[in-house]
Amino acid sequence: MRIKTVALVLFFSVNLLAQNTVPKVYENNETLTYHELINAYTQLAETSGKAKLIEYGKTDAGFSLHLFVISNYKEFSPKVLRTDNMRIVLINNAIHPGEPAGVEASLQLAAQLLNKDEAISNILKNTVVCIIPAYNIGGMLNRSAYNRANQVGPKECGFRGNARNIDLNRDYIVCQTENAQSFTEIFHKWKPDVFLETHTTDGSDHQYALTLVTTAHQDLPPSLGNYLDSTMRPQLYSMMEKKSDYLMCPYVHVWRKPPDAGFQQFLEIPRYSTGYTSLFNTISFMTENHIFKPFADRVNSTLDFMHCLLEYTNANAKQIAELRTQANNELKKQNDFVLKWKIDSSKYDLIQFKGYEATYPPSRLTGEPLLYYDRTKPFTKKVKYFNHFNPELTVHAPKYYIIPQAWKESIKRLKWNKVDMKRLTEDMVLNLNMYYIDNYETTNKPYNGHYLHSNIKTNLKQMPVQFHKGDYIVPVNGKEKHYIMQVLEPQAPDSYFAWNMFDEILQSREYFSPFVFEERAIHILDTTPGLKEKIEAAIKMDSTLAKNTYRQMRIIYRNSPYFEKTYMRYPVGRIENKMELPVIDEKDFE
Ligand SMILES: [Zn+2]
Known part of the structure; x- marks a missing residue:
């Protein structure tokens, strides 16, 4: 030194x-x-x-x-x-x-x-x-x-x-x-x-x-x-x-x-x-x-x-x-959390930078210009340093998340990170907000051993959901709040969802057989307001649908009570308001 x-x-x-x-x-x-x-x-x-x-x-x-x-x-x-x-x-x-x-x-x-x-x-x-x-x-x-x-x-x-x-x-x-x-x-x-x-x-x-x-x-x-x-x-x-x-x-x-x-x-x-x-x-x-x-x-x-x-x-x-x-x-x-930032390319600081002059001699392999740095030509000059960011995704914190006990990978990680969680002492139906995954992209090659999801789009729907004794309540009120939001909000870039801990929901488990479903499908079509119009609108977008019986039936099936509500539904619920819940600490749970 x-x-x-x-x-x-x-x-x-x-x-x-x-x-x-x-x-x-x-x-x-x-x-x-x-x-x-x-x-x-x-x-x-x-x-x-x-x-x-x-x-x-x-x-x-x-x-x-x-x-x-x-x-x-x-x-x-x-x-x-x-x-x-x-x-x-x-x-x-x-x-x-x-x-x-x-x-x-x-x-x-x-x-x-x-x-x-x-x-x-x-x-x-x-x-x-x-x-x-x-x-x-x-x-x-x-x-x-x-x-x-x-x-x-x-x-x-x-x-x-x-x-x-x-x-x-x-x-x-x-x-x-x-x-x-x-x-x-x-x-x-x-x-x-x-x-x-x-x-x-x-x-x-x-x-x-x-x-x-x-x-x-x-x-x-x-x-x-x-x-x-x-x-x-x-x-x-x-x-x-x-x-x-x-x-x-x-x-x-x-x-x-x-x-x-x-x-x-x-x-x-x-x-x-x-x-x-x-x-x-x-x-x-x-x-x-x-x-x-x-x-x-x-x-x-x-x-x-x-x-x-x-x-x-x-x-x-x-x-x-x-x-x-x-x-x-x-x-x-804090109630609102920025879970993703994007660079503001209109703002920058000027910093004194000590670099070397860039040159582009032809590559000896291809003859194409190749970036080199000439160390015999050092310089000190002002360079733009882009260090301003704007929020790209901001999410309001709920009062609690609720995680069914089946989702062990995420629960385990919350515990490792000392997130204080409680457990339900009885079965109950809660009317709460659930995310549906509308869209996502997945890497086509493994990223660090995972098929990571990104660009995740969701919509929030309020609905009654059955929970059971032992399911986990995650209060969002401690100093782990930012961590909880980053991992449990599915759209966040490093959410547990993005890292494949909930991939099971991305596949439907039930289906129908067209040769026995037709009569029921027609009945559903006749009794479900707006469904006929929905199919007509879809035919306008894609005329091949007009003669495709199976695809028409699938639209009817997906708009019927027979279609599984859990398909594409992120299983972690958001409880938006403070409420009394029958819970005890993990250590006291039998
Ligand atoms: Zn390194």
């Missing part, structure tokens, strides 16, 4: 007299293996006394997920630490093990924090640092010199997919991996105030070793969102400018075009880490190192940012706590 002043050397650097030393293999363009990494953390925990390596649940590779906790007061209970008004910072590494800068930086950070350097350990006065050394253990074990085609070192690294080839940075809502289930447990046990996940990215060339995704502030309750946007984020940038030799800019979100034409803020939806963690009012960031910078620079720039983030959190511990409490209260009172 190259630091500008002597004072900062004292602040940032490892104390040479310290007892805790860890390997610095990144200086030789290498990264530790999984076992070397866990050994290093085990030794740190054993020698320091102020740290603990805790094993949580399993990962798909069979190994437990580790959490390394650094606590100045040797207190390791999250409950006690929160009571003691400590801020909790959670750092997640190696979600993509081919991007290990954060793995190395976190280990150095841990060693520095545990050394007896007063300036550094001051950071721990009001802050507890929790590090997941390696989230994607399976990917880390799948090590090769060929896992990253364009990356400048390390010589060998892990692979993006986990033991089941799942991209864990799309799995925060579905939690189909044991890795994600164990992360969810850690997240809700520790309830971090601040979250950081470390990555490395390509897409374009520029001068920055480090780029930063700051969670979309408009998705947070106003007090916390405004604070992040107008105070914390700008201050982190200015701290980096003062204290680090490495440049940092917003994540350069472009693909196959040069960034000087302008680029937009990366908007994370809940399947991504920061999109998920911010649903619970955790202030969230992703570092995205630049793939073309030397590995040691990527490690050191990430380490510098970690120091800035911790120093800031420690210095502003009281304010962050107050704002998060305020945000939770705002969330409880």
